[in-house]
Amino acid sequence: MSLLELEHIAKNYQEGNERKSALKDISLRVDKGDYVAIMGESGAGKTTLLNIIATLDKPTSGSIDLNGVKLKDLGEDEAARFRRKKLGFIFQNFDLLDTFNNRDNIFLPLVLGKVPEAEMEKRLKSIAEQLEITELLDRYPYEISGGQKQRVAAARALITNPELVLADEPTGALDSHSSAQLLELLDQVNRAGQTTLVVTHSALTASYSKRTLFIKDGIIYHELNKGDLTQKEYLDKISDSLNSIINQGSVK
Template identity: 50%
Template sequence: MLLTVDGLVKEYVTRFGGRRVPALRGVSFSVEQGEFVAVMGESGSGKTTLLTLLAALDRPTDGRILLNGEDMAAIPSRALSAFRRDRLGFIFQDCNLLDTLSLRENIVFPLVLAGTARSEMEARLLPLTGRLGITPLLEKFPYEVSGGERQRAAAARALITRPDLLLADEPTGALDSGSAAQLLGMLDECNAEGQTTVMVTHSLDAASHASRVLFLRDGLIAGEACREGLARADFYPRLAACQTALQQGGVRLA
């Protein structure tokens, strides 16, 4: 099992320590190598907290996150940056590209930090940017290209390290329908090649690309839907039915 989340609890203490507010209340699930899992839920359900913990950007109050059997909570603080750089890939809604660097420099930046040879950088860069259709834009800066092109560059940066786990936070949230479809198609291709992905999204269309969808509610997993070989067009209404049932207070496993 590539990723195991076991009894994950995260509590935040209000200002001056007045009270403890639970964001996650015992979340458990696992993700197999090469699986594409989406996480859905209303605002306040715990999605962002879960992704933050999976990204090793915060520590859980209780429970464990194991990546290839390694407990993330046991990684020393001084080693966390290298762990995130080498083992995890991130695609954020707002891209998080550096405006002072060209797209080329943004994409290879994690490899520069890792001390990767220039020849290896180029060997990894061009196949990725060719697939994403941004090779002609590599010398441009983020402010000179469209939102969809920036997001594709961000995706290339996330994938160029060949991460164990790709984490995507609302990756299509700021994109038009055409750019969103292109990005999701790229995630499908990467998944077909064995890339393990966990994506947080509000979009049923985006979630329908996943092989499995977890529904969070009030810090707990309240439902799950498995694609099981269905076409996306057939999986979409199943997801919509699950979402409606959860919003109405029921729990539906599909």
């Protein structure tokens, strides 16, 4: 069942007197329970695409539909409510507030959505145990490690039971051990049914996905499906394709 549908998305912007194109023609479908990685060189349009899906930006042309909602038609207030209720975000820089303890950082989207306190506590207990952050809840972001911050940020993204989790370079600021922990977590929640879309430069991060899309010059240039491949085989295939796109401009 298709959850997310993009049809002929284009995004243009003005740079001085010159009109440039960030996205030219992007069409894709993401089924419920899918796990999609988006890769490409810097400037390929990955983050622009993620921001459009996240309703943080609007396309110049084309349509985007998330579970029956036409995102392009949402007003600013409607888009803000939609993000709180339907989307979960995991950012490279965590976006945690140092003036709030970790518990309140996780609760923030629920507080904005006026979820009852008893329901917030019920959701937190389950997710904190899953992410092994129960002992961190009363501490502050500046008191914990980068890997722990990312788990707190993941809890904030997942506690709303979002229809779609969007992750922008989620392992970019982490060491190898913390990266492995987060990737295992994303894999775990996806296997439990969470639809996930990740923008990344990392072939290792992409190797946890079920599908990898390569963006080049504003279009989807190539796509890989994991299928029955082992993670190592899939990682090698992603690395080969990425190197081919960057170095030769074609996929072998």
